[in-house]
Amino acid sequence: MRILTQNFDKPNSQSISVYGEYLALRKALSMRPAGIIAEVRASKMLGRGGAAFPTGIKWEFARRSTDFPKYIVANADEGEPGTFKDKAILEKDPHRLLEGIIIAGYAIGASEGFIYTRAEYPKAKKVLAWAISEAEDHGYLGDNVIAPGFSFRIHSCTGAGAYVCGDETALLDSMEGFRGCPRLKPPYPTDMGLRNKPTVINNIETLANIPTIIKKGGEWYSKIGSPNSPGTKLMSVSGFVKRPGLYEVDTGTTLGELIRDYCGGVVGKFKAALPGGVSTKFVTQLDVPIDVPSLVDVGSLPGTGAVVVLNDTVSMVDAAKNCVKFFADESCGKCTPCREGTHRAYEILDRFSHMEGSLDDLGLLRELHAVMYDTANCGLGQSALNPVVSAIDKFEDEFKRCIG
Numbered sequence: 128m129r130i131l132t133q134n135f136d137k138p139n140s141q142s143i144s145v146y147g148e149y150l151a152l153r154k155a156l157s158m159r160p161a162g163i164i165a166e167v168r169a170s171k172m173l174g175r176g177g178a179a180f181p182t183g184i185k186w187e188f189a190r191r192s193t194d195f196p197k198y199i200v201a202n203a204d205e206g207e208p209g210t211f212k213d214k215a216i217l218e219k220d221p222h223r224l225l226e227g228i229i230i231a232g233y234a235i236g237a238s239e240g241f242i243y244t245r246a247e248y249p250k251a252k253k254v255l256a257w258a259i260s261e262a263e264d265h266g267y268l269g270d271n272v273i274a275p276g277f278s279f280r281i282h283s284c285t286g287a288g289a290y291v292c293g294d295e296t297a298l299l300d301s302m303e304g305f306r307g308c309p310r311l312k313p314p315y316p317t318d319m320g321l322r323n324k325p326t327v328i329n330n331i332e333t334l335a336n337i338p339t340i341i342k343k344g345g346e347w348y349s350k351i352g353s354p355n356s357p358g359t360k361l362m363s364v365s366g367f368v369k370r371p372g373l374y375e376v377d378t379g380t381t382l383g384e385l386i387r388d389y390c391g392g393v394v395g396k397f398k399a400a401l402p403g404g405v406s407t408k409f410v411t412q413l414d415v416p417i418d419v420p421s422l423v424d425v426g427s428l429p430g431t432g433a434v435v436v437l438n439d440t441v442s443m444v445d446a447a448k449n450c451v452k453f454f455a456d457e458s459c460g461k462c463t464p465c466r467e468g469t470h471r472a473y474e475i476l477d478r479f480s481h482m483e484g485s486l487d488d489l490g491l492l493r494e495l496h497a498v499m500y501d502t503a504n505c506g507l508g509q510s511a512l513n514p515v516v517s518a519i520d521k522f523e524d525e526f527k528r529c530i531g
Contacts, residue, residue, distance in 0.1 A: 128351060130339050130359050131332065132375045135219045141254050143261040146222035149273075151338035155230045156273055163234040164190060167337070169345025171357050176202060176293075176330030177403065177430045177506070179356075179419045185327055188317035189235040192325040199232045199240040200321060200328045202298060206245070206290035207404035208453060209433035212361035213331035215373050217244065217251035220335070221258035225281060227337035229267065232279050235327055240281045242331075243298055246288050255283055290457035294505045295320075295328040297459065308461045309505035332361055332432075352378035353418035360417060360429065366436035367394040376417065383413030386436060395438035399521065403430020405450040406510040408517035409443075426517065443522040444529055447515045448476040454511035465508025468499045472512055483531040489519060 134140040155163050168183030189197060201224065205213045216224055228240045244252050259281055262268045270278045289307050292298045296310035299321050320326025336358060340348045349357045356378050362385060365371045369391030376385060382400060386393060399409040402417065408427040415425050422429050437446060455469035472495055475488045496512035503509045519526055 128359055128377060129375055131216065131220070131223070131335050131361060132373075134223070135215070140219045141221055141258060143222050143258070143265060146220065149222075149226045149229070149262075149265075149267050149338075151341040152226050152229055152267060153273060155233055155341050156277060160190060160234045160236065163230065163341065166340060166345040167234075170336075170340045170348040171345075171355075172333070172336060172340065172348065173356055173419060174330055175332035175336075175360070175432070177207075177406070177428075179429070182329065182333055185317060185329070186231065186234055188315070189237075189325045189327045192318060194318075194325055195236070196239065196324055197235055197237040198321045198324060198326045199228055199235070199237050200295075200298070200302070200326055201228055201240065201242040201331055201334055202293065202295065202328055203242055203244045203248070203251070203331045204286050204293045204298060205331075205431065206288070206293050206457070207406065207431045207433050209363055209365045209401075209435050210404055210431045211363045212373055212432060214248055214251055215361070216331050216335050217248065218254050221255050222262065223335045223338060224331055225258060225262050225267070227334035228281060229272065229279050230337050230341060231327060231329065231334060233277055235325070237327075238278055238280070240279065241302065241321070242281065242283050243292075243302060244283060244285055246285050252283060252285060259283065289459070290453075291459045291505070291507055294507065297505070298328065299326070306459075308459045309507075311504070352380075353416060353421070355420045356418035360432050362389075362417070362432045362434055364390050364434045364436065366400070366434075367438040367441075368392070368436050369394055378418040379416045379421075381414050381416050382410065382434070385417060385434065386413070390436075393436060393438055395440060398437045398439045398441060399443070399518075400437065401433070401435040401514060403428050404433035405435070405453060405514055406430055406506070408513045409521060410517075411521055427513075442480075443518040443525045444476065444479045447518040448473065448480055450514040451476055451511065454507060458507060458511075462502075462504035462508060464499045464503045465505075465511065468495050468503075468508065469511050471495060472515060476515070478531075479526055479529040482529050484526065484529045486527075486530065489523070489526060492516065492519065
């Protein structure tokens with residue numbers, strides 16, 4: 128089913144003339160805010176940014192706060208290597224996102240929203256500015272949206288390309304003009320977020336689903352795909368496949384079906400895949416469904432939906448080393464486990480790539496992963512060695528052949 132990509136192939140898809148009226152917003156404004164959140168909760172939609180937190184519950188936390196003002200922040204800082212789904216929404220159907228943000232704002236009692244985009248997305252930023260202007264011209268943004276009593280404005284802001292700002296609290300620091308570093312939690316952003324006020328931070332893909340949920344109902348949405356993780360999912364597929372690209376699939380579609388039916392199959396012989404970007408663990412089963420419970424069962428996660436497919440020509444030592452190099456470069460340096468652990472892991476893997484590894488090194492990598500997972504300040508450090516330990520677990524013989 129195509130929900131998010133239904134307009135992608137249309138000429139001028141970024142225009143409001145193609146998207147049409149904000150019918151979901153009109154319906155939402157005729158409902159009570161609690162009723163909107165009830166529909167989102169009924170949809171059972173999990174956040175699409177990687178953490179998979181239930182969207183409706185997050186909104187409910189913010190709605191119940193008695194502190195004002197409140198804010199909505201759309202996180203478009205997709206820094207995960209191989210991820211390009213949010214960029215596509217921004218460039219090809221920005222009004223679907225804008226309508227979702229406005230509905231979210233009305234539901235929690237906010238009058239301002241922000242879209243945090245990457246500096247590497249100049250086209251998306253230009254299209255977004257145009258779409259916001261169109262929405263203002265049509266009365267969907269500004270004072271008295273559609274009818275008197277509700278006003279809402281959306282602002283666009285740009286990061287500087289730091290991966291760590293994908294973390295919601297590091298993103299908030301960046302928005303406030305500080306160096307992007309994750310904050311300690313609690314308090315959570317729904318209690319104390321932007322400017323120390325209640326803030327809902329959702330991924331672009333999450334918010335772009337909202338208009339359809341409101342128009343067709345949460346129960347309708349909950350019946351798409353996997354019952355425990357329903358809806359559709361945008362999958363950014365790269366690596367050794369015949370047709371890499373962006374595909375919208377029902378949750379519950381297996382990894383093998385995605386590769387075979389959408390991507391035309393593997394170039395060479397399948398070896399392994401990262402199902403959700405370099406912060407997830409390698410999987411070797413093609414029959415695993417792409418949904419949260421199924422991937423958790425095999426020790427991984429769907430992450431951001433960035434599927435990186437490897438064939439049998441790829442060295443798992445080199446693959447693990449490349450992943451860790453990325454995290455070592457992107458660590459903000461605030462906490463010692465991540466700052467030091469990523470560099471020590473890279474040094475160890477570099478020894479393996481030069482045939483100088485040891486059995487003790489394999490044990491040290493596993494120990495590093497456990498310590499970083501338990502003590503790092505944010506998801507970057509906690510997940511940085513996920514691909515490493517999974518590569519060792521599934522392809523230990525390759526590492527042992529690199530022992531000097």
